[in-house]
Amino acid sequence: MAVRIGIIGCGKIADRASLPNLVNYRGKAEVKVLCDVDVSKAKALKDKFELCGADVVKDWKKLITRKDIDAVFVDTPNYLHEEMTVGAAENKKHILVEKPIAITVKSADKMIKAAKSNGVYLMVEQTHRFNPIHQAAKKVLESGMLGKIHNIRGRIGHAGPEYWSEGKAHWFYDKKRSGGGAMVDIGVHITDLIRWFAAKPITEVFATIRTIEKGVKVDDNATVLLKFEDGSKGEIECSWTTRPYEVMTFAYGTKGKMMTNLGADKPIKVVIANTNKGEDPNCTLEELYPEVGPGGDWENSVHYFVDCLVKGERPSVSGEEGRETIRIISSAYESNESGKWVKIK
Numbered sequence: 367m368a369v370r371i372g373i374i375g376c377g378k379i380a381d382r383a384s385l386p387n388l389v390n391y392r393g394k395a396e397v398k399v400l401c402d403v404d405v406s407k408a409k410a411l412k413d414k415f416e417l418c419g420a421d422v423v424k425d426w427k428k429l430i431t432r433k434d435i436d437a438v439f440v441d442t443p444n445y446l447h448e449e450m451t452v453g454a455a456e457n458k459k460h461i462l463v464e465k466p467i468a469i470t471v472k473s474a475d476k477m478i479k480a481a482k483s484n485g486v487y488l489m490v491e492q493t494h495r496f497n498p499i500h501q502a503a504k505k506v507l508e509s510g511m512l513g514k515i516h517n518i519r520g521r522i523g524h525a526g527p528e529y530w531s532e533g534k535a536h537w538f539y540d541k542k543r544s545g546g547g548a549m550v551d552i553g554v555h556i557t558d559l560i561r562w563f564a565a566k567p568i569t570e571v572f573a574t575i576r577t578i579e580k581g582v583k584v585d586d587n588a589t590v591l592l593k594f595e596d597g598s599k600g601e602i603e604c605s606w607t608t609r610p611y612e613v614m615t616f617a618y619g620t621k622g623k624m625m626t627n628l629g630a631d632k633p634i635k636v637v638i639a640n641t642n643k644g645e646d647p648n649c650t651l652e653e654l655y656p657e658v659g660p661g662g663d664w665e666n667s668v669h670y671f672v673d674c675l676v677k678g679e680r681p682s683v684s685g686e687e688g689r690e691t692i693r694i695i696s697s698a699y700e701s702n703e704s705g706k707w708v709k710i711k
């Protein structure tokens with residue numbers, strides 16, 4: 367039987383990511399209910415995706431209590447993630463919550479606890495882990511071909527949420543509803559990606575978080591220096607003032623380096639240095655362009671969640687993973703306030 371799904375929040379991400387990738391997974395997934403406080407948005411998506419059998423509701427509490435759904439997608443503004451996830455878990459629904467898991471570590475803890483005590487799966491939609499380029503990069507890092515990694519960096523940037531959603535008065539610019547600016551909105555992507563790539567705990571951060579261009583009350587640019595448990599270093603940058611969109615990562619090891627660049631002709635490049643005895647390690651021994659698998663990040667992550675439910679497997683991008691990422695982000699804001707390195711507690 368297909369996994370029966372209810373969507374809470376029928377805005378941009380539901381339109382661009384959740385619904386197209388559920389509809390193209392018919393047979394494995396079935397959308398049963400669409401919910402939005404603005405019912406016209408839920409109705410519009412019902413029509414757009416030709417979901418004739420789906421119901422439309424205004425009150426999310428009416429969705430989570432339904433007996434005919436197995437899982438809920440929480441596609442609403444960040445400040446609502448906690449309440450909706452906890453409510454869904456208490457009604458024994460599995461949950462795919464959009465990034466960031468929540469706007470505080472405390473909220474994330476409540477969500478994790480609710481999922482655990484009700485025996486349901488909680489996955490966080492950290493989509494960049496599912497981008498086939500990043501999946502190919504993860505394999506390179508795991509292969510050990512770069513040697514010991516001593517520096518890992520990532521940058522994400524776009525022109526700002528006003529080009530994704532609706533204007534400057536939108537919730538993305540309201541700290542109470544978003545939790546923060548670029549550092550939360552897209553910093554969460556690059557922080558999670560670098561954490562996943564590095565596969566070792568971040569122990570300290572030092573951040574410079576600023577509003578440089580947009581004249582909004584939240585940050586539009588951030589740089590965060592990282593120290594890892596093994597003494598190696600890293601850096602994260604995110605920006606709402608980068609045109610056009612970019613996501614880049616760099617990993618440097620004792621035997622070589624790797625670069626990824628979404629959208630480039632050759633989006634992943636590995637260079638192995640000539641570290642043979644007596645040779646100059648500045649010279650290249652080998653250049654590799656690893657094969658990139660099919661699909662896109664949104665498609666792969668939505669399908670992965672559905673597959674986990676079909677197989678009864680716990681999603682790897684768990685609530686705990688989402689919590690760890692938001693913990694790093696909270697510590698980065700703390701460092702920006704104090705002007706000091708902050709230990710990850």
Ligand SMILES: NC(=O)c1ccc[n+]([C@@H]2O[C@H](COP(=O)([O-])OP(=O)(O)OC[C@H]3O[C@@H](n4cnc5c(N)ncnc54)[C@H](O)[C@@H]3O)[C@@H](O)[C@H]2O)c1
Pocket residue numbers: 374375376377378379380401402403404407424426441442443444446464465466491492493531551
């Ligand atoms: N994974 C990604 O790549 C990605 C990309 C963009 C946004 N997001 C995340 O998706 C979430 C939604 O962002 P968006 O861009 O779709 O925002 P949006 O403003 O376009 O959509 C949010 C929707 O939620 C609805 N809503 C608000 N309060 C509600 C309530 N109480 N009950 C039901 N519906 C309610 C709004 O009416 C709106 O339609 C955010 O957490 C955001 O960070 C993820």
